[in-house]
Amino acid sequence: MKNEPYKTYLDESELPQAWYNMRADMKKKPAPLLNPATLEPVTAAELERVFCKECVRQELDNDTAYIPIPEPVREFYRMYRPSPLVRALVLENALGTPDRIYYKFEGNNTSGSHKLNSAIAQAYYAKEQGLSDVTTETGAGQWGTALSMASAFFGLKCHVYMVKCSYEQKPFRREVMRTYGAEVTPSPSMSTEAGRRINAEFPGTTGSLGCAISEAVEAALKLPNARYLLGSVLNQVCLHQSVIGLETAAALEKLGEKPDVIIGCAGGGSNLSGLIAPFVGRKLRGESDCRIVAVEPASCPSLTRGRYAYDFCDTAKVCPLAKMYTLGSGFIPSASHAGGLRYHGLSPVLSELYDQKIIEATSVGQTRVFEAATLFARTEGTLPAPESAHAIRAAIDEALRCKESGKEETIVFGLTGTGYFDLKAYASYNDGTMDDTVPSDEDLEKGFAALPKMEKA
Amino acid sequence: MKNEPYKTYLDESELPQAWYNMRADMKKKPAPLLNPATLEPVTAAELERVFCKECVRQELDNDTAYIPIPEPVREFYRMYRPSPLVRALVLENALGTPDRIYYKFEGNNTSGSHKLNSAIAQAYYAKEQGLSDVTTETGAGQWGTALSMASAFFGLKCHVYMVKCSYEQKPFRREVMRTYGAEVTPSPSMSTEAGRRINAEFPGTTGSLGCAISEAVEAALKLPNARYLLGSVLNQVCLHQSVIGLETAAALEKLGEKPDVIIGCAGGGSNLSGLIAPFVGRKLRGESDCRIVAVEPASCPSLTRGRYAYDFCDTAKVCPLAKMYTLGSGFIPSASHAGGLRYHGLSPVLSELYDQKIIEATSVGQTRVFEAATLFARTEGTLPAPESAHAIRAAIDEALRCKESGKEETIVFGLTGTGYFDLKAYASYNDGTMDDTVPSDEDLEKGFAALPKMEKA
Numbered sequence: 001m002k003n004e005p006y007k008t009y010l011d012e013s014e015l016p017q018a019w020y021n022m023r024a025d026m027k028k029k030p031a032p033l034l035n036p037a038t039l040e041p042v043t044a045a046e047l048e049r050v051f052c053k054e055c056v057r058q059e060l061d062n063d064t065a066y067i068p069i070p071e072p073v074r075e076f077y078r079m080y081r082p083s084p085l086v087r088a089l090v091l092e093n094a095l096g097t098p099d100r101i102y103y104k105f106e107g108n109n110t111s112g113s114h115k116l117n118s119a120i121a122q123a124y125y126a127k128e129q130g131l132s133d134v135t136t137e138t139g140a141g142q143w144g145t146a147l148s149m150a151s152a153f154f155g156l157k158c159h160v161y162m163v164k165c166s167y168e169q170k171p172f173r174r175e176v177m178r179t180y181g182a183e184v185t186p187s188p189s190m191s192t193e194a195g196r197r198i199n200a201e202f203p204g205t206t207g208s209l210g211c212a213i214s215e216a217v218e219a220a221l222k223l224p225n226a227r228y229l230l231g232s233v234l235n236q237v238c239l240h241q242s243v244i245g246l247e248t249a250a251a252l253e254k255l256g257e258k259p260d261v262i263i264g265c266a267g268g269g270s271n272l273s274g275l276i277a278p279f280v281g282r283k284l285r286g287e288s289d290c291r292i293v294a295v296e297p298a299s300c301p302s303l304t305r306g307r308y309a310y311d312f313c314d315t316a317k318v319c320p321l322a323k324m325y326t327l328g329s330g331f332i333p334s335a336s337h338a339g340g341l342r343y344h345g346l347s348p349v350l351s352e353l354y355d356q357k358i359i360e361a362t363s364v365g366q367t368r369v370f371e372a373a374t375l376f377a378r379t380e381g382t383l384p385a386p387e388s389a390h391a392i393r394a395a396i397d398e399a400l401r402c403k404e405s406g407k408e409e410t411i412v413f414g415l416t417g418t419g420y421f422d423l424k425a426y427a428s429y430n431d432g433t434m435d436d437t438v439p440s441d442e443d444l445e446k447g448f449a450a451l452p453k454m455e456k457a
Numbered sequence: 458m459k460n461e462p463y464k465t466y467l468d469e470s471e472l473p474q475a476w477y478n479m480r481a482d483m484k485k486k487p488a489p490l491l492n493p494a495t496l497e498p499v500t501a502a503e504l505e506r507v508f509c510k511e512c513v514r515q516e517l518d519n520d521t522a523y524i525p526i527p528e529p530v531r532e533f534y535r536m537y538r539p540s541p542l543v544r545a546l547v548l549e550n551a552l553g554t555p556d557r558i559y560y561k562f563e564g565n566n567t568s569g570s571h572k573l574n575s576a577i578a579q580a581y582y583a584k585e586q587g588l589s590d591v592t593t594e595t596g597a598g599q600w601g602t603a604l605s606m607a608s609a610f611f612g613l614k615c616h617v618y619m620v621k622c623s624y625e626q627k628p629f630r631r632e633v634m635r636t637y638g639a640e641v642t643p644s645p646s647m648s649t650e651a652g653r654r655i656n657a658e659f660p661g662t663t664g665s666l667g668c669a670i671s672e673a674v675e676a677a678l679k680l681p682n683a684r685y686l687l688g689s690v691l692n693q694v695c696l697h698q699s700v701i702g703l704e705t706a707a708a709l710e711k712l713g714e715k716p717d718v719i720i721g722c723a724g725g726g727s728n729l730s731g732l733i734a735p736f737v738g739r740k741l742r743g744e745s746d747c748r749i750v751a752v753e754p755a756s757c758p759s760l761t762r763g764r765y766a767y768d769f770c771d772t773a774k775v776c777p778l779a780k781m782y783t784l785g786s787g788f789i790p791s792a793s794h795a796g797g798l799r800y801h802g803l804s805p806v807l808s809e810l811y812d813q814k815i816i817e818a819t820s821v822g823q824t825r826v827f828e829a830a831t832l833f834a835r836t837e838g839t840l841p842a843p844e845s846a847h848a849i850r851a852a853i854d855e856a857l858r859c860k861e862s863g864k865e866e867t868i869v870f871g872l873t874g875t876g877y878f879d880l881k882a883y884a885s886y887n888d889g890t891m892d893d894t895v896p897s898d899e900d901l902e903k904g905f906a907a908l909p910k911m912e913k914a
Contacts, residue, residue, distance in 0.1 A: 005469050005535075006469060006535050006536055007469065007535075009466050012462050012463060012464065078462075078463050078464075079463055079547070079837065079838050080838060090536070108565050109838060109839075110834065110838055110839050110840045110875070110877075112877075149835075149838060152834075152835040153835070153836075153838075171880070171884075172629075172877070172878075172880040172881075175880040175881075175883050175884045175887065176840060176877075176880060176883075178883075178884075178887045179831060179834055179840065179880075179883050179886075179887060180834065180835060181835070374636055377567065377609075377636055377637065378606075378609040378610070378637060378638070379610075380536065381536050381537060381566060381567055381606060381610075382566075382567050383567045383633060383636065418567070420567075420569075420629070420633075420877045420878070421629075421877070423628070423629040423632040423633065423636075424629075424632075426632050426633075426635075426636050427628075427632045427635075430632065430635045430636060
């Protein structure tokens with residue numbers, strides 16, 4: 001093995017003081033959220049009915065490049081951050097690649113993923129606003145776990161609407177949330193109007209993320225002193241997650257490394273936007289030409305096969321309209337699709353960056369993803385989350401491409417989390433029963449046909 | 458919060474070069490293992506039929522204080538070590554204690570615990586000896602996971618006999634092992650004589666650790682090119698685990714801290730012996746008078762209520778006899794008892810240290826353990842393994858005692874692992890259905906009556 005350090009840890013004192021807001025460096029800004037009734041840009045006042053005040057300010061701020069991280073949030077970050085940047089020496093060796101491969105590991109906290117970075121910030125703002133309760137939805141469970149932890153820390157009551165199939169298949173995820181004091185309800189439930197409507201329309205449905213969002217928003221509006229918190233897609237979330245990329249950039253600088261390509265998996269976009277934020281900034285300012293690659297599942301290909309259009313964020317259509325690469329808010333990936341990355345669209349800011357060709361995208365099939373995950377586990381030791389394994393797959397493919405061409409590159413990818421709660425998916429891979437179904441063109445057309453008509457009333 | 462760092466990481470270059478062997482500093486050595494047929498000390502040749510050659514050498518070496526860690530093992534250690542020593546600032550704050558509480562966290566690797574420290578060493582020696590296969594048993598699953606990872610790394614085929622109730626209750630543990638290429642068999646199985654005998658005698662039995670050991674040993678003897686590896690109890694395991702304590706001592710020195718009390722949970726003794734090794738050395742050499750506390754479950758109290766006597770290590774009585782604090786090899790803790798720490802005895806070297814009053818012991822009930830685990834999870838963020846939570850309970854009790862007396866102490870405990878695969882146990886705590894059954898005196902007397910008669914034939 002090459003005689004180089006595996007892990008680079010920044011000191012706690014080197015933890016970023018401020019988040020970086022990519023939008024400030026974008027000449028063409030992401031399209032605004034629209035009120036679905038008027039098709040006018042939503043106002044702060046409208047958003048504040050649902051979201052925390054400070055989060056709304058951050059959501060709408062397209063100009064401030066650096067937004068200070070509040071001291072209590074930094075204090076919490078210090079418990080599990082700075083996270084390590086790891087040199088994948090054993091994987092490099094196994095691939096026989098001339099490349100240097102690094103990964104930023106966000107799974108070394110009990111939420112199991114990067115989701116905690118935004119959860120603790122949003123919980124802090126909720127507390128500061130004097131709220132007693134917060135509501136949210138969770139699919140695979142990582143966000144719900146993170147918000148339960150953050151809520152416990154700040155003494156907030158956390159109400160989680162968990163997609164029913166996930167609630168049933170992942171009792172342990174649910175139990176972690178309960179241990180952190182959260183109330184977990186399978187969605188669609190009978191306790192909200194949205195839930196009752198969906199249950200009536202689709203008896204026996206096992207739910208969807210869009211439906212759980214509708215329920216959580218409704219619950220926040222009905223509780224006396226609550227707001228709704230969201231773990232992905234929104235600008236504020238991308239902002240909070242920039243702590244990942246800022247640390248990555250600082251660690252690479254320490255190592256004297258300039259990345260040639262940066263790779264992240266893309267679901268709603270929370271991890272990807274965070275990992276790439278400072279590198280996107282450099283590209284926007286003309287200081288770098290490194291490649292930035294979003295990796296999505298072939299079964300939910302919002303960038304590589306989606307449309308860039310205004311769409312609904314949730315099933316019951318209670319949320320604002322967002323302009324994003326989307327498969328249509330009714331799109332549901334094949335039931336056999338493992339893990340997260342199931343959202344029908346991609347965050348507006350990432351969608352705009354993709355449209356501007358600042359970032360590129362690729363999609364990968366499920367079996368090849370788990371093949372990469374298994375190789376990674378056996379070489380680097382860490383059992384990756386299925387989501388993260390999309391980035392591993394793409395990083396391995398880049399490394400093999402370099403090996404062939406003899407080019408030496410520096411590859412950086414995001415290892416967003418661990419797969420300890422995703423072993424059902426590993427079991428189907430181990431049993432050879434994984435399926436690689438991708439949506440047909442007809443499936444996609446159906447989704448596009450349901451996109452909202454954008455003529456003003 | 459006090460303005461001090463949370464985490465102390467040693468540099469990879471500060472990773473210990475050698476393990477520390479406590480036995481070298483003991484005037485009175487642990488009693489030797491005996492051949493159950495002759496009651497004579499077992500010879501290296503006898504042990505080498507079952508264990509790897511180098512492991513046997515280490516097992517019998519009572520004199521060498523420092524045994525070099527082979528470079529390929531150090532190389533693997535560098536992937537996840539040095540592990541962090543964490544200051545429990547948020548927990549201290551919640552308790553309002555004047556103490557400084559530190560914990561050495563061994564859960565930041567995919568095996569989820571400290572078990573990997575010895576697994577990788579033993580797998581390396583197996584590989585060096587030219588073996589193709591290794592066998593072992595696992596109860597809660599941490600050791601089996603660790604050995605599966607280590608075997609994958611060195612290209613060995615790993616056969617795991619997993620206690621049947623655990624195999625059935627923890628399908629995800631099993632799946633991690635399969636992902637690392639291991640063959641996992643529920644024990645008692647029908648593929649060994651020991652298993653068939655136990656199945657015949659106790660139809661429908663859900664197995665025990667002692668029984669799984671018997672099967673794994675038998676399998677190693679029958680396979681053409683295999684040996685048996687064990688994750689606890691043995692001297693060699695205590696030796697390998699000393700890497701935990703050596704790092705802890707180095708980190709405390711960096712911080713200028715002198716521990717007043719060191720606390721570890723005690724099952725077979727692998728973590729405890731490792732954490733305390735250098736501190737025991739100091740006590741044995743008269744250089745320190747810090748307290749060292751072993752914490753065991755009240756439901757399996759081998760130190761606090763056991764006998765110091767020669768006993769069988771396994772159910773089928775194929776292993777050598779060991780002198781240890783024991784409840785008798787037939788003792789099985791209450792079915793409601795959560796997690797590991799179920800072994801009927803404690804490692805001979807720890808037993809001897811306890812007998813010499815170098816270490817002390819305490820036992821804690823299950824509900825209070827999970828109460829501590831939940832407080833720890835909500836303050837420090839990490840969801841602890843039930844095993845580790847025994848040490849947390851004792852550390853909290855020490856801190857509260859200090860708070861009362863106004864004494865300021867430095868408390869160090871071992872956080873051996875994470876509880877992500879133990880959520881069934883958390884569920885019973887969350888549901889209020891945990892039970893605190895402890896063995897009656899009659900139960901214990903039955904166990905003692907089954908201790909082997911030590912008259913030579």
